[in-house]
Amino acid sequence: MTDTPTLTFAFMDPPFETGRTATFFRLLDICARRGYHIKVFAYEGAVALPFSQQKPHANAVHGRDASEENHPLPKDWIAALTEEAERNGGSLNWVNCGLCVDERGVNAAIDGVSRGSPADFWKLAAASTNSLVIPTR
């Protein structure tokens, strides 16, 4: 293990649903800015976070087009966090639970996302400085 911390996070919440998602991404952002090595095991609904077919939309109620609405997409956050971590000497390794992906039909993921199983979470945690499980309710 190097001096740079490696932190593993297990996360279960889908995009656009709970405050936990924002807090989870805030934690990843802190790690990325510090140049830490970040490992994520996405389980259940969280496997849709890096789904590459997410699309921004307009907001007709407020009279804004897609550009003005500037709808946030988690897949873009993950890509940006990966860049930020690498720019600072760290990394972001994202593993999606394969069965959870198949259940939801969200196979299309952004570059850099791999497919695994809960056994990979065990391996990631074993090789990390520390781990945090953020369970859904």
Added chain:
Amino acid sequence: MSFPEYSMHKYLLIESRDPYESGDAEFIPNLATNLARKGKEVTILLVQNGVLPARAKAARGELQNALEAGVIVLADSFSLRERGIADSDIVSTIRAVLLDVVVDAMADGTKTIWH
């Protein structure tokens, strides 16, 4: 393959649940109190709706028990601001902090648990 050595002396317990909505929001303060009474170094971090009982006018007994047992209680400043709670509105013994405390604790090997 073996797991890294976690500190079993230092704990960071993260409470995200609103005690006015969740029947088990006493779990973390009670666990923290018990650990502190056994000599462990325990910090509770309130995040999201978990910050609501940090308000001085909404103080709850289980958090007070934890504080009296020596537990450090912190509140995520972002979560406080999101809910319109000023630092001056929270219990004087609870400190508003950045979320960095979680990453600091994890990097330090502190046992970190989310509820």
